[in-house]
Amino acid sequence: MSSTSMSGERRSVVITGASRGLGLASAANLYRRGWRVVAAMRSVDTGMKVLRKATGAGDDDPRLVGVSLDLTDPGSVTAAARTIENAVGAPYGLVHNAGISAAGMVEETPTELWERMFATTIFGPVLLTKELLPSMRRAGAGRIVLVSSQGGVRGMPATAAYSAVKGALERWGESMAGEIAPFGIGVTVVVTGTYDTEIITDAGTTDCRDLQGVYARHHQTMDKRGRAAMKMAARSPDKFATGLAKALDSRKPFVKTAIGPDARMLVIVNRILPSAGLHQMTRLMMGIPRFGAMRSGDTQSG
Structure with missing residues (x-):
C-alpha cells in the first residue's frame, strides 16, 4: 500500500527504540x-549506521531522520519532540516500541528497576505523546501504535515488572483512544508474539533471579521450559514489521491486534478461559509447584 496520504503528501512515522x-x-x-x-x-x-546499512539509505537521505531520545529523561523527551516537529511537522504515525525486559520474582526485583521500566514504557511515552498531540490534532489525522506483548495480556510469573508496564500501556491506549478519536487520530495496541531479537536473550534482559534462593525450584523448571518455548516460537522480526505496517494503515478509532501465532493464541485463550483457569494452565505449562507445595513446616503446623 502507498505511504502517501489522500492529499498526496508522504506520510511520516516516528518509531522509538529504532536502533535494534x-x-x-x-x-x-x-x-x-x-x-x-x-x-x-x-x-x-x-544506531543510524545500523539502520542506514539495513536500508541502503545515504547519510543525507531526507526520508530517514535520526533523533536522540532517552525516555527516562523528560528534558530529552521534550527536545526530541521539537526536533521531530522541525523535521517532519506533525507525524502521521507514532509507534511506541522502546522497552526493556527483566526476569525475576517480585521479591527479587529491585524497586529501582520497576521505576526504570515504568519511565521507559509509560512515563516517557506519555510525555512524548502529549508533546506531539497538538500538532497531530491540528493535522486532523494520525495513528498512535503501542507495542505491547503477551505479558500485557496476562501477568506472567518471573516477569511481573514487565507484565505490569505492558498492562498499563494497554489501559493507557484504550483510554486515550476515546479521547482523541474525534480529532481523526486512531490508536492501535499491538500484542507481539515471540521474535528472534536481543530482548529474548540473556544479553537483552536484566536478570534479577536468585537461582539459589527461595524460588530456585521455580527458576529451574521455568528457565528450561521457557528457553525451549522461545526457541520453538521465535520468528523473524521482519514478520512483525509487516504486521506493524498494516496496523499503521488502519482507519478504525481503536484496534487491539496480535502479531504472531503464539500471541494470537494467547489472546483467544484469554477471552475463553476464566482467570483461575488461565492461572492453572500457566502454572502447569511453566512447571510451577502447586498451591501450598512449598510451605514451611512452621506454616503447615499453623
Missing part, C-alpha cells in the same frame, strides 16, 4: 515502503 530488534526491522520495512521514518533512539550515531 523490532524497532529496527520496522523502521527499515517502512522506509522501503516509502514512509518518511523518524528513528528515535538513545545512541543516534551507532
Whole structure:
C-alpha cells in the first residue's frame, strides 16, 4: 500500500527504540515502503549506521531522520519532540516500541528497576505523546501504535515488572483512544508474539533471579521450559514489521491486534478461559509447584 496520504503528501512515522530488534526491522520495512521514518533512539550515531546499512539509505537521505531520545529523561523527551516537529511537522504515525525486559520474582526485583521500566514504557511515552498531540490534532489525522506483548495480556510469573508496564500501556491506549478519536487520530495496541531479537536473550534482559534462593525450584523448571518455548516460537522480526505496517494503515478509532501465532493464541485463550483457569494452565505449562507445595513446616503446623 502507498505511504502517501489522500492529499498526496508522504506520510511520516516516528518509531522509538529504532536502533535494534523490532524497532529496527520496522523502521527499515517502512522506509522501503516509502514512509518518511523518524528513528528515535538513545545512541543516534551507532544506531543510524545500523539502520542506514539495513536500508541502503545515504547519510543525507531526507526520508530517514535520526533523533536522540532517552525516555527516562523528560528534558530529552521534550527536545526530541521539537526536533521531530522541525523535521517532519506533525507525524502521521507514532509507534511506541522502546522497552526493556527483566526476569525475576517480585521479591527479587529491585524497586529501582520497576521505576526504570515504568519511565521507559509509560512515563516517557506519555510525555512524548502529549508533546506531539497538538500538532497531530491540528493535522486532523494520525495513528498512535503501542507495542505491547503477551505479558500485557496476562501477568506472567518471573516477569511481573514487565507484565505490569505492558498492562498499563494497554489501559493507557484504550483510554486515550476515546479521547482523541474525534480529532481523526486512531490508536492501535499491538500484542507481539515471540521474535528472534536481543530482548529474548540473556544479553537483552536484566536478570534479577536468585537461582539459589527461595524460588530456585521455580527458576529451574521455568528457565528450561521457557528457553525451549522461545526457541520453538521465535520468528523473524521482519514478520512483525509487516504486521506493524498494516496496523499503521488502519482507519478504525481503536484496534487491539496480535502479531504472531503464539500471541494470537494467547489472546483467544484469554477471552475463553476464566482467570483461575488461565492461572492453572500457566502454572502447569511453566512447571510451577502447586498451591501450598512449598510451605514451611512452621506454616503447615499453623
